[in-house]
Amino acid sequence: IEFTSKEPEEIKRYSDSITEDDLNTVADMIKASEKPFILVGGGAVISEADKEVREFAELVDAPVCDSLMGKGAFDGTNKRYTGMIGMHGTKASNFGVTESDLLIVLGARFSDRVIGNAKEFAKNANIVHIDVDPSEINKNIKADASIIGDIKEVLLRLNKKVEKKDNSQWMAHIEELKKQYPLDLDKSKLTGPAVIDSLYNITNGDAIVTTDVGQHQMWAAQFYKYKKSRQLITSGGLGTMGYGVGACIGAKMGNKDKICVNIAGDGCFRMNMNEIATATRYNIPIIQIVINNHVLGMVRQWQTLFYGKRYSNTVLNDAVDFVKIAEGMGAKAYRVTTVEEFEAALKDAIEMNIPCVIDAQIDQDDKVFPMVPANTAISEAFSEEDLAELGYDC
Template sequence: MELTGAQIVIECLKEQGVDTVFGFPGGAILNVYDELYKHRDEITHYLTSHEQGASHAADGYARATGKVGVCFATSGPGATNMVTGIATAYMDSIPVVMITCNVGLNLLGKDSFQEIDILGITMPVTKYNFIVKDVTKLADVIRRAFRIAQTGRPGPVVIDITKNVTATKTEYTYKKPEPILPDASVINEIDVEKAVTMIAHSKRPFVFVGGGVTLANASEELRRFVKKIDAPVADSLMGKGAFDGTSDAYVGMLGMHGTKAANYGLNQSDLIIVVGSRFSDRVIGNPKTFGNKAQILQIDVDASEINKNIVVTHCIAGDAKLVLRKLSAQLNQMEHNEWMQYINELKTRYPLTYPKDRLTGPQIVETIYEMTHGDAVICTEVGQHQMWAAQFYKYDAPRKFISSGGLGTMGYGLGASIGAKVACPEKTVINIAGDGCFRMNFNELLTASKYNIPIIEVIFNNSVLGMVRQWQTLFYERRYSSTILDGDFDYARIAEACGCRGMNVTNKEELTEALKEALSADGPVVINCFIDCDDKVWPMVAPGASISEAFSEEDMIRK
């Protein structure tokens, strides 16, 4: 049948099983929105307050479900407003398809009104991007985009469509998407056999888990593998929940704000098995000293990540789910009682602690954990609150922690929490934010209010840019340049003005009552928690130092 380009966009989305889109309309994409209106019973559109909020919502939707998130924007500033969201998804390998429309083909290259080369702008931060100037190619491009976003190492794909294409007709035929399965053919069996030998000879194996395990839906395979080799497990920020954070084998997060047990334990291992992690600088500290007493085995679906930041002893390129299955099948049951006892002693000797005499970030997170029984989707912005959420909430399953890791995008969490709640309406979704981040994105409270999306926003209000201030205190001789948030703003009243319930709390008792009310509310709630401006995230590794040099406040006092 003959359809316009705009109709083809909608039909192709339906082919892919898309029932939710986040976006903001404009002139160039108007034909698509007009067609979307006619299919509003099949595809629900959420109008965000800003295109960046739409991109983060699509990202949060994807992280919460494993499905492709979709968002729309118009040409020019509409498209450029999504660039931060595209880069956020790219750095964390999140499958998102972002559809923009550009000016008509006859106006391209003429500095026309709201014309922008969005392909040129996004090329460094997309897995792939397209511009469609011929309507006969549109359907195939959309199908390719969804497949590219999901195969191998996932990532964002941008499709830019000229406006004339959305109005032009061509023949369209429905095409059922082919199932996307991990590619077993790329896994080298000789590499697997060598890895099995390395693991079998190891006396002190240590497993480090990244976000690739979640992306590969390999958590169950990881659990069986860890049980088989009897090893401790640490995770990265993106790896939260990929391995059960309540397990006795779990030692905490690794890296700059990781636990001492994780950082010290890795330093004493003889084999570090890295699954689905790219060795971020915030994880490894000084690359010259990272794991220098051990052999390193890296498992990653993206061969370009192997030997990029850390030169490893051996590697297996392939999907984590398939590789872990193969390894487990070829390994005998192992026991490392002495090694595991040593790790448990580290955990006992170096627990995460915080002051109990006042309301603090860790206390807020632990209270949220207690009141949600560990069964919530926790989104975060970026900063101290993000680290506390990673340290003090126990994530027992994947897709329960949603945060910007690679790009570190302040303003990410609120949009992401909206996307996560839309994707998982049956789950409690809480966004943990700093007051600096809240200032960047509270306009999206209008989105939550408009659609009555019952998210809970918990603000850690210390009247400063907390993480930057922490660095200024420790490394810049307390020169607090532009990190104090002047002004007596009542964020609870701002929330009320946006149509949400707003509450201020100053102690644990007030927090408990506020959370109790928020958890039973049928609309969005903002809880503004006042904490001290000089509370810090501990432990910490100084920039460029070895992770074995992690220090706490007590260590500084002793010096």
Template sequence: MYISGAEIVIACLKEQGVDTVFGYPGGAILNLYDALYKHSDEIRHILTSHEQGAAHAADGYARATGRPGVCFATSGPGATNLVTGIATAYMDSIPVVAITCNVGVSLLGKDSFQEIDIAGITMPITKHNYIVKDVTKLAETIRKAFCIAQTGRPGPVLVDIPKDITAEKTDYKPAKIESIVPIPEDISEKEIEKAVSMINKSRRPYIFVGGGAVLSGADKELMEFVNKSDAPVTDTLMGKGAFPGTDKRYTGMLGMHGTKTSNYGVSGCDLLIVVGARFSDRVTGNTKKFAKNAKILQFDVDEAEMNKNVIITEGVTGDIKEVLKKVNEKLKQQSHPEWMNKIQEYKRKYPLQYHESVLSGPFIVEEIYRQTKGDALIVTEVGQHQMWAAQYYQYTKPRTLITSGGLGTMGYGLGAALGAKTGCPEKLVVNIAGDGCFRMNMNEIATAVRYQIPVIQVVVNNHVLGMVRQWQDLFYEKRYSSTVIEDAVDFVKLAEAMGAEGIRVTTREEFEKAFTRALELNRPIVIDCQIDSDEKVWPMVAPGAAISDVFDESDMKQE
């Protein structure tokens, strides 16, 4: 076929099985949108309210489905508006392919109208990126982009195409795209033997699960491994759902806002088995005091993560699913009754607690869990509400918590919720936001209404930047510098102005009724939940402290 560069891009997307693209058109990308118009019955385009919303939607689509998310943007400010979304995907290892179009090849490097070196800008926050200056190399480049985004440790790839390349024509030959699968033979048998030996010798093992277990689809293998190891399980924010939060071995999240059980347990174990986690500072606290009594065994697809933040004893490099398969084959049944009893005692002694007489963040999350029966895709923004969503919703399946972990992107959730619902239309999708986060990308409510994407937007509205204020309260002598949001913004009227339903609630009973109504409506809705400004996330570890120094409200009252 002799077709244009723009038509080649669309043909390559169809090869990859892409069914949805999120984006925003502009002058430099017009040829691509013109080609997309001719294939609108095969590839759905969602016009977001802002390019950042498109990047987050592509990210949410990828997290929910496991398939690469795709977003389009034009040159200059259109491309730069994708940057935060690309960085968010990069930090959490999410496969996103961002396609931008630039000024013509002859205009590059001349400060032309809406010209920007988007490849240079995104180099540190992509797995790889390209600028295609030869139309004959375009199809090959698009195919490479999708392969790189999904191979090994996933991540975003950007392809920048000058406008004249989208207009030029060349011969195009369709290609059959093979499924990308991990190669078990790449895993060292010697490393597996060492890992099994360490587990056999351990008397107090603890399994620490991260996002890698979710990305590799290793939940079944992980369950077998946990049962064989007879060990308690903790996780990161990104690892939620890889191991069921309802299982008796599960002890809650680890780290700054982890449970006392997990923090004390990891601090007292003799072997920490790390399954697809990268030792974020929010998990480890003071690295010199982290799991200081334990040997550390790490499983990760990315060898660069070994000994990066925490010095480990041994590591196995490979896809988590394949590593666990090999370990499970060789590992004999373990039994640690004394250790497991001690952990269960911790769980009984240190449960999560909150004030049950008023409308609060934890209550809102627990009520969402009760009414959805734990069978929803929960999306969050970043802050206190994010931690409550991690603590109080029990995730039993992978890819059911969609949140910005590494970058901590405020404004992420609503766009991601639209992407998740588009990719999984049969799933109930709830985005939980703080009022500060909601303001950042609340314009995407208009997108939800335009396409009738029935997401439930819950705003935990404390009229402050909650997590920052919490730090100011605890560590800055209550100097609330620029964290109090005192204005007349009405989220209910805002929702109605954009064509959505809006409900304000101030009590637990009102929220119960409002969320029930949201489930019945099956259309975009915003529930504005008024809670106290001084509500805090407990437990907590102070910055720079050991995770064993975890404290909560009851500890502060005893001081």
């Protein structure tokens, strides 16, 4: 099989349509702004525009957030990075975008999980939308300016026109938001965030992470700092339960020198756990982490917070034993209930370099925070502490 780096004809056509007027308009808007913010989406990942996005952020002197599909296109360890935006985005990203006077969107489609209430989204900002697909422009959010083209090609040309800015006061304010509203991480017990944080630390942030769909997916997006594109492989808006283990096998086959880990909930793992047998049959050394709360966690979270704890079809508390199932398919398997047990199991799995399954038992009512209720402004993001102050028992 011969691989080439040639662009598809469709992308070429749209890149050829980039005009000097469009570029100049955006450069002028950047020059006039005092509170710019950059939102990076999946288009920047597809375009492999990591280098250009970084250079652009430095020129504009702006903070950077991302969508779920944009993870890694901007280094998650960079001081400008504020975290994911949207329903389970950080308060720093949600509040910062709401305060900004210019939002520059690179290859994102303004999904409902990102924007919340469309009428309230970035209402103080002019919006620049750069995307290869013209049908995305003005579809969900009206843009004040737009450029149709491949993100990498657009930024290669736009970076030559943007004058280096100094927005030190704005950047200092964003840094204060980051300090004031950090993600909640409690490592005194085994939780979803604790699992992902330990995974990040033990793999030095260099693993390829695949996910299924639900709470574990959001924790993987929040607590693993992705340094480059395609470190996170997830089905995103498709919401495909059972996607992750097959994706992890594929990732490992294409990156045999990398640690490849799939994160799944127990509900998702049930959908496609038979593929562990594929990994053992061909000796593909993936690590499958099951964040096991014995419920369909994300749906249960909504039932708890918004439906009076009327739990319907979300409890999976039965006699299924994932360790025995994994061992029956030829994998090494562990059941862990503490952070220390999880870290020991993970280190052992990495060293053994064979297909492994780690069944990480967490509480059924652990939740993903922050959270934005459906159809409300992203500035309405709330945390567990906010609910506690209101006297709400969740």
